[in-house]
Amino acid sequence: MLSRTSNRSSTKRVRPRSANVRIRTDRMSPGLKAADQILKKNPNHGDTEAMKALILNSLGQTEEAFALAKTALKDDMKSHVCWHVYGILWRSVKNNEEAIKAYRFALKLEPDSPQVLRDLALLQIQTRDYQGYIQSRNLMLQQRSSLRLNWTALAIAHHLAEDFKSAENVLNTYEGTLKHTPSKGDIEHAEAVLYKNMIIAESGDVQRALEHLDTIYQTSPDRTAVMELRAKYLLQLDKKEEAEKAYRALLDRNAEYRAYYEGLEKALGLDKSQKQELKELYASYANKNDRIDAARRIPLDFLEGEDFKEAADSYLRAKLHKGVPSTFNNVKSLYADASKLKTIEGLVEGYQSEGVANGDATGATTKKDSFHETTLYFLAQHYNYKLSRDLKKAMQYVDKLIELSPKTYDYHMTKARVLKHSGNISEASKAMSHARELDIKDRYINTKCAKYQLRNDENADALATMSKFTRNEVVGGTLGDLTDMQSLWYLTEDGEAYARRSEYGLALKRFHTVFDIFDVWQEDQFDFHSFSLRKGQIRAYVDTLRWEDRLRSHPFYKRIAVDAIKVYLALHDRPILSQETATNGVDPTDAKAIKKAKKEAERREREDAERREAERKAAAAKKANATADGETKKPDEDPNGKKLRETKEPLAVATRFLAPLLEFGAADLEVQHLGFEVYLRKGKFFLALKSLLAAFTIAPEDPTAHAQAVRFRQACKPLDENKAVLDLASSSLPAPFNDAKADLASHNEAFVKQHADSPRHVYNYARALKALDPSSSQGQKTILEVPDRCKDVNLAQGLEGIALLRELGSEKASIQAFAKKLQDKWPAATILEREASR
């Protein structure tokens, strides 16, 4: 694999870069000197001042650069160079709006400047100003119509603005100017025509797309693309016979892609009820080659009864005999069907006795038959899986496996997972550490180990674990490298561990780091606006722009946004938390604990200071040749997130995290719940109501909406003047919340009576009661009864109860009593004790 040494510091690849940097700085200082000389003779020369500002900026002196650029503008308002430079400076601090304004001024003064036009166009596409981009690309095309990429760019502009016709016309016009057909090796051409095909298809004219594709089919070097497109079009046009051929041809190239099999099924007119035909079809593919998995695995999805049993049996046997440890992961999705679960359980249980016998019988071979061991491993995972869970059995299998092969880390890893599921996170962490020690060169187990340590609140140990595979000499040490390498999972888990302990500064620090990485990812596309045009890989580029538009729809974003918003809500509700002292999160009556926490905090402070000092030194040592990315990294002014924690406007920051959530997750219940929480606190009743209504639509019976509706009504009471909101509430909320005068207290009592055995209903009863009657302690009392009243309470709900009791201000003793009762249900669940004693 491409090593990071070769990539970033030592081998020949990087040398040119360092040379480059040197040349650049070398070039800069004479530039600076030259500018100064001119300015000596001609002190107010705007253009020269602007150029000097640009040089200063590239040397990292941003403030001076801006000051000088402004002076330059004062000295020469009519110079397009001054405006252009001003725009470049704004762009360099990522203020696209100001940059665009400045570029526009420059263009007013010098409408034909290609450089300004280019910079403006780049920002227009970056900010998705399609109309502006069309204009700019039109001008650029007029300036240099001989360059193909100028035509392609204009087509892209039209295409993204969904003007398919203009987009196609532009490409056709250019093609019309070609004197002869470009050679097959002309990649720019090959891609441009495929891009045109994409536009035709997206315009909805599949027939024409197919006709056009046929004209380029033979010569296109992108075999996969043209074959896939052709198959798809044929199917869409209901040309079944040809479609069948096309999909078979695709499967001959790649027999592990379900989309191809699905296409073939459709082309053959088969639906899922024609099991016999399907079975034969898949068998014909399975028989082609031993190594094809999909053709064997897919039938397990649609077969039933005896057919299923037979197919599952031969599938499982083959995998287990080969000793494939991931067999279980490959079939567990079948467990959604309870009868398939039972069948598989029965089969594999049956292999157990058989395996030993077989193993003995064929024991003559030198290679030991792994069938028996792999079978046991399958069963360990099976009984650990949520749909077939029996943790006691799972542990028995794990113990057997460890006895058979004490040094196989997978078995210890599974043990850790079983322990985690039983709620014993400290033992789980220990088991995972043990697994890691069995193969210290394997990063996968190292990663799992760090994760389990974080789940067990061992942040420092987790970082030490991670450091075994990171570059620890970079600025910021291990954490700095993890941040550079955009290790979102680590930053997220680390932050969540801090949040659990109410160490909100560090928690927010991590969540903001991830938030910023998403900004970087959005920014990352910028260079490709020009790069991709030159490379000519247009379809991939357009695809990337569309993905960037939905960047924050990724669950990685949702997770930290939810985490951060919850912290900010807590900071808003209890501002005292922002004054995190050495005793934070510790029972103020427990002197010993306070002392311990103080010590811990002091130790951390000391370590931080030492680390910063070391980093400062390292940075100073490196200064001569700059850092890895050629820019000098500024030291972090707020490494522990103190400033973030002490924010005066937690809700405003929360709203920044919330906005993308609402944009992409309007149909997500949790998102709407959070939207309500933020907006209600901000006094934005209309928006709070909007979220509440959305929540009712998504899940009418969800108990959270009950409590939120009660709180909404209570909050609106003193404000009858806000008529529009109240009218909407009356016309849209379900009864009794549509009635401003409804007796919500009785409704709340009826609600808890009706759902007395559901923990989540009880919790929301308590939340509602707190809004109705803040002095009542009945809510807390009812929660304390949950372990007795709700037979089916699960561990997660138990933990939610603990958190809620704390939020409602219950005494530590009663929280611990609550936890104790739950612990009787799950004796191994040490996590309860940990959470109750926070």
Next chain:
Amino acid sequence: MDIRLLRSSDIPNVQLANLTNLPENYFLKYYLYHALSWPQLSYVAVDVSSLEYNASSNPYTSKPPKIVGYVLAKIDEDNNQTGHITSLSVMRTHRRLGLAEKLMRQSTRAMREYYNARDVSLHVRCSNQAAIGLYTERLGFAREKVESKYYADGEDAFSMKLDLVSAFKDEEKAAEGEGEKTDGVDEGGEVGEAGKKEEKKTVKVGRQLGVQSLVENVVQKPSQQVAGA
């Protein structure tokens, strides 16, 4: 488990798989650089059993495709006839299912078909038995040499090569047999030569553009050209 082409939207999960499995990591832009320079070459293995993802419905309640393996590949910037495997890994939970082998076959075939590459090279830790077995025994790579202390932690690397021309000889012959429809649009030999020339040009243009920084895994601002300057 699906084997299919990598899309930009897969990248965060590919990056996660890489960070989980291997010590050689890259920031997202470097993956983008691959996906936008040689979009035909990188493949992913997707656990489709958990696939409820549908971009048009709520992205947060359905999960993005679960990437359990990937191969990130490119064409050598200095030699457009040579492909290179930048990174390959499969999650521990999905190993020995044949995924790595299949990913490699798709990627190397695309190198041959699209870029007319003659060979493909890679580096592997000398201690990495599983990977060495995969490359040499299953895929036919040959050991070229040992690069001493290639990795950051001081370990040596084998540099390996696979001759793509012979690896895909049979398949190409079979395809030619079926290609009567081709009406002699292009001659094989010429195509190869033309491909070579054009390719070189494209790459050069790209590099002038400040892609250099990416090649070296370093983010730099492309040098600004100022109006009238």
